[in-house]
Amino acid sequence: MTKPPAKQTKANRVSIKGTPNKGHRIVLSxxxxxxxxxxxDAPEMASGLMSHCLKVLKANEASDDFASNDERSFMLEAIKELAPRDAVERMLSVQMAATHVALVRSARWLANADTLVQTEAHYSGYNKLARTYTAQMEALRKHRNGGKQTVTVQHVNVEDGGQAIVGNVQRGK
Structure with a gap:
């Protein structure tokens, strides 16, 4: 029995081959x-964003020579999952993917720190990146909903001798 071909997603329609030293070749389906x-809509914008994805990676994170450390496909999948809708979201999605990769890199350095000075430095960097990523998520949320927050307020009257229950109530079966 043969396996059906994998469904092509937006991200797997784009692949990157090569190394930073020899150059990258972007393969489009x-x-x-x-x-x-x-x-x-503009190929120039897409090309620039792809270039930005590659620029933020360390040489061993963007190379066929270090497949187990290659972050290029992850970055493309992360951007695909964020599904940017406009120029602000496109640039923010690249920043978020880059921040996440840097956060994981920083966590690896923290895990491998041998001295207190190294631990403090890597913890500080990790903490700043984690806060930055959270701020980026919040910026994306606010941009997508226009900064509006929805609050539901309900008024309940409880007569003398009555009791009120706050929460979700379900009848037993």
């Missing part, structure tokens, strides 16, 4: 793959 991934 079709002409619109890169613009679809970033959710834009």
């Amino acid at each position: 079709d002409e619109d793959a890169l613009t679809d991934l970033f959710g834009c």
Whole structure:
């Protein structure tokens, strides 16, 4: 029994081969793959965003020579999952993917710290990146809903001798 071909997602329609030293080759399954991934119409914008994805990675995180450490596909999948809707979201999605990779890198350094000075330095960096990522998520949320927050207020009258229950109530079966 043969396995059916994997469904192509926006991210797996784009693959990156090569190394920083020898150059990267971006392979597209079709002409619109890169613009679809970033959710834009202009190929120049998509190309620039792809370049930004590669620039933030260390050489061993963007290389065929270090497949187990390669973060390029992760970054593309992360951007695909965020599904940017406009220019602000496109740039923020690249920043969020880069921040996440840096956060994991920092956590690895923290886990391997041998001295108190190293531990403090890596903890500080990790903490700042974690806060930055949280701020980026909040910025994306606010951008997507126009900064509006929804609060539901309900008024309940309880007569003398009555009792009120606050919470979800379900009848037993």
